[in-house]
Amino acid sequence: MTEPLERKPVRLRVEVCLPGGRTVPGTVLDLSRSGAFVELEERPEVGTSVELRFIGAGLGGLAIAARVARRGRFPRELQGEAAEHLLVRVPGVGVHFGSLAADVKRQIASFIGQSEARK
Numbered sequence: 001m002t003e004p005l006e007r008k009p010v011r012l013r014v015e016v017c018l019p020g021g022r023t024v025p026g027t028v029l030d031l032s033r034s035g036a037f038v039e040l041e042e043r044p045e046v047g048t049s050v051e052l053r054f055i056g057a058g059l060g061g062l063a064i065a066a067r068v069a070r071r072g073r074f075p076r077e078l079q080g081e082a083a084e085h086l087l088v089r090v091p092g093v094g095v096h097f098g099s100l101a102a103d104v105k106r107q108i109a110s111f112i113g114q115s116e117a118r119k
Helices: 102-117
Strands: 008-017 023-031 035-039 049-054 063-077 087-097
Touching (some): 023 049, 023 063, 023 087, 023 102, 035 063
Antiparallel strands (some): 008 023, 008 049, 035 087, 049 063, 063 087
């Protein structure tokens, strides 16, 4: 029996490389070993191939090929004293990762496990 994929709330900066080579900034808000939800102002169409380039701590330097699986909005808690416990729905896309190398799978699984341990 297949084990369900863990999804973890995160806040990871990425550059999203769109067809034609243009890049747009985004933030991964939800991550699993098979995909992610990326907060993006500009949302590519379902089926579009993209590349996520992770920036900074955590998975920084990692680049993953993905395909847009859905467009939508995702709940995100606002940070700060004046906004405590305030949720907003941000625009973005759900992406499904392509075939990943074993070392990339391990890196993502390790990161997800570390994120869980910090809670």
